[in-house]
Amino acid sequence: MARRSEHSLEEIRTMVLNAAEAIVINEGYSALTVRRIAREIGYTVGSIYMVFNNMADLVMHIKARTLDDIAVQLQQVQDCAPGQCIAELARIYLSYASHNFNQWNMVFVQDAEIPEWYQEKVDHVFSRVEAQFAKLAPQCSAQQSKQAARVLWSGVHGICILSLLGKRDVAGIKDVENDILLLVECFIGGWVGSLLSGKEQ
Amino acid sequence: MARRSEHSLEEIRTMVLNAAEAIVINEGYSALTVRRIAREIGYTVGSIYMVFNNMADLVMHIKARTLDDIAVQLQQVQDCAPGQCIAELARIYLSYASHNFNQWNMVFVQDAEIPEWYQEKVDHVFSRVEAQFAKLAPQCSAQQSKQAARVLWSGVHGICILSLLGKRDVAGIKDVENDILLLVECFIGGWVGSLLSGKEQ
DNA sequence: ACCTGAACACCGTTCAAGT
DNA sequence: ACCTGAACACCGTTCAAGT
Numbered sequence: 087m088a089r090r091s092e093h094s095l096e097e098i099r100t101m102v103l104n105a106a107e108a109i110v111i112n113e114g115y116s117a118l119t120v121r122r123i124a125r126e127i128g129y130t131v132g133s134i135y136m137v138f139n140n141m142a143d144l145v146m147h148i149k150a151r152t153l154d155d156i157a158v159q160l161q162q163v164q165d166c167a168p169g170q171c172i173a174e175l176a177r178i179y180l181s182y183a184s185h186n187f188n189q190w191n192m193v194f195v196q197d198a199e200i201p202e203w204y205q206e207k208v209d210h211v212f213s214r215v216e217a218q219f220a221k222l223a224p225q226c227s228a229q230q231s232k233q234a235a236r237v238l239w240s241g242v243h244g245i246c247i248l249s250l251l252g253k254r255d256v257a258g259i260k261d262v263e264n265d266i267l268l269l270v271e272c273f274i275g276g277w278v279g280s281l282l283s284g285k286e287q
Numbered sequence: 288m289a290r291r292s293e294h295s296l297e298e299i300r301t302m303v304l305n306a307a308e309a310i311v312i313n314e315g316y317s318a319l320t321v322r323r324i325a326r327e328i329g330y331t332v333g334s335i336y337m338v339f340n341n342m343a344d345l346v347m348h349i350k351a352r353t354l355d356d357i358a359v360q361l362q363q364v365q366d367c368a369p370g371q372c373i374a375e376l377a378r379i380y381l382s383y384a385s386h387n388f389n390q391w392n393m394v395f396v397q398d399a400e401i402p403e404w405y406q407e408k409v410d411h412v413f414s415r416v417e418a419q420f421a422k423l424a425p426q427c428s429a430q431q432s433k434q435a436a437r438v439l440w441s442g443v444h445g446i447c448i449l450s451l452l453g454k455r456d457v458a459g460i461k462d463v464e465n466d467i468l469l470l471v472e473c474f475i476g477g478w479v480g481s482l483l484s485g486k487e488q
Numbered sequence: 489a490c491c492t493g494a495a496c497a498c499c500g501t502t503c504a505a506g507t
Numbered sequence: 508a509c510c511t512g513a514a515c516a517c518c519g520t521t522c523a524a525g526t
Binding site (some may be wrong): 343 | 517518519520521522
């Protein structure tokens with residue numbers, strides 16, 4: 087057939103990305119294949135390699151979209167008392183993960199190598215939490231509040247991972263939310279406490 | 288060829304499992320294929336389906352071995368003050384994960400359905416931590432200490448996941464260990480604190 | 489009864505050939 | 508220049524046929 091210039095390369099790239107994302111949303115990561123995407127956009131497999139290096143490259147760009155989505159969601163949390171703010175950020179994160187499970191879950195399938203622009207997006211998700219830890223204890227170093235943010239957020243993420251792979255019904259999500267709030271409250275309580283009693287180096 | 292009864296089905300099953308585990312250890316989960324296992328044990332693909340239902344079934348049994356390994360490691364931790372004991376359990380868990388990364392990482396690739404016997408093995412890994420939380424606060428309900436154990440351990444796991452996917456050198460592991468100890472200490476501190484101040488329901 | 493190996497319906501990726 | 512589609516080297520799974 088060889089249709090000429092019906093779409094620009096940029097347009098095809100977007101069509102591929104949109105189709106791929108839709109497949110992931112509706113049927114999960116395992117349903118995503120080049121042939122399937124090609125069929126969906128009305129091109130053949132070869133065309134997809136005009137706009138992405140390979141499957142891994144394409145997948146990385148879908149994941150990037152998801153990270154951007156998450157960052158936008160977290161950005162919308164109102165600024166208030168740091169402890170409450172962090173709890174709210176955690177709630178939003180869980181909410182995103184449970185409502186967009188297939189996309190969220192895909193973000194954490196590891197890749198051979200992570201490009202820098204992608205790592206920056208991951209870091210950006212953390213930035214909001216870091217800022218709150220800095221507010222929580224202005225006396226401590228940036229390094230300490232960064233560590234606290236990374237540690238707590240990894241913990242929140244761990245609960246999401248282990249819990250959402252099982253029960254994903256409404257009652258289940260409520261349990262997960264309780265777990266996350268327990269982690270957030272205890273961690274912050276313990277962290278602030280250890281700073282006050284001077285246990286930190 | 289059709290060699291007759293050179294090995295019993297039970298023997299073949301063990302050979303398959305051993306070969307599969309070796310492939311995962313040396314080359315990672317992605318290198319594991321039926322054809323590769325068959326070649327390794329000197330049988331053909333069909334034979335593997337005599338002793339396992341399918342790839343997913345085989346994978347689940349490799350994962351079960353890993354969970355058993357982890358449980359054994361955790362069982363060997365000396366009983367001492369609960370807080371110290373939990374920290375040591377976390378250290379051992381990280382140590383296992385970093386030294387047996389390919390096996391450990393495979394445990395958490397989700398399956399369509401998790402059989403009951405497998406879930407019991409997962410729960411068993413948690414049991415040691417639960418017992419320590421019960422010792423830490425004898426006044427609170429079994430449900431509360433179970434929740435605390437699940438929450439903290441999910442958190443520890445989350446740090447392992449997000450950290451080990453990146454840096455896995457010796458210096459990196461030391462950083463991860465510091466992160467985990469911070470989580471454990473702050474969480475326990477905050478948890479005990481909230482119990483004392485009567486903030487729990 | 490045990491085991492083979494060809495067959496089937498898939499993958500991702502490449503690239504000569506067509507328009 | 509853009510796009511095709513056949514070809515290649517893989518997958519997991521099945522099952523008639525051989526010993």
